[in-house]
Amino acid sequence: MSPRGVTIPEVRQQLFDAAEQILLREGPAGLTSRAITREAGVAAGLLHNHFGDLDSFLAALFVDRARAATLHLRELPDQAGSGTVVDNVMTTIEPLLAGHLLALAGLALARPSLVSRLGEAHGEGALELDANERVIADYLAAEQRLGRVPAGTDTASIALALVGAAHQLLLTRGPHAPDLRERIRRVAEALLTR
Numbered sequence: 283m284s285p286r287g288v289t290i291p292e293v294r295q296q297l298f299d300a301a302e303q304i305l306l307r308e309g310p311a312g313l314t315s316r317a318i319t320r321e322a323g324v325a326a327g328l329l330h331n332h333f334g335d336l337d338s339f340l341a342a343l344f345v346d347r348a349r350a351a352t353l354h355l356r357e358l359p360d361q362a363g364s365g366t367v368v369d370n371v372m373t374t375i376e377p378l379l380a381g382h383l384l385a386l387a388g389l390a391l392a393r394p395s396l397v398s399r400l401g402e403a404h405g406e407g408a409l410e411l412d413a414n415e416r417v418i419a420d421y422l423a424a425e426q427r428l429g430r431v432p433a434g435t436d437t438a439s440i441a442l443a444l445v446g447a448a449h450q451l452l453l454t455r456g457p458h459a460p461d462l463r464e465r466i467r468r469v470a471e472a473l474l475t476r
Contacts, residue, residue: 301343313336313340340396352417355414362421367475440473443471
């Protein structure tokens with residue numbers, strides 16, 4: 283436990299990591315302020331001191347993890363012209379298949395009060411839930427300009443189909459299904475190789 287009045291470096295991430303562990307282990311029902319602070323090894327009131335209430339904390343957790351999951355996307359357009367289009371797209375989709383992201387989606391479904399808090403947690407701008415789709419569409423358009431994706435291909439629709447297929451397979455089969463990545467690769471190949 284942290285002594286009263288002593289600043290804990292990186293307390294936000296410590297609390298976020300603890301909450302994610304509980305979410306993966308026990309599901310949304312296990313996420314209480316006390317359970318999170320206990321898991322993090324900090325004083326019981328620390329979460330409320332930093333976030334006000336549990337929903338504000340959980341919304342901040344959701345935004346933090348969503349941002350972290352999309353950081354790798356910035357590199358995708360730079361891959362245009364190298365490797366194969368399907369391999370490059372799969373490298374981008376792989377992080378979407380992580381179990382903790384599915385657990386976070388389940389958290390939002392289990393606690394509808396979080397949806398209204400997401401905008402507050404994000405601050406000035408809107409949470410970019412469609413970032414993966416937009417970056418994949420931009421990447422495919424870049425590949426189209428290089429002639430590696432056929433002219434006339436609706437890159438925005440293909441990006442939506444790829445992200446939608448990943449979400450559908452995650453929701454229906456779970457992140458640990460043995461053929462999950464292979465199924466998504468087959469979808470990518472069907473959409474991108476003609």
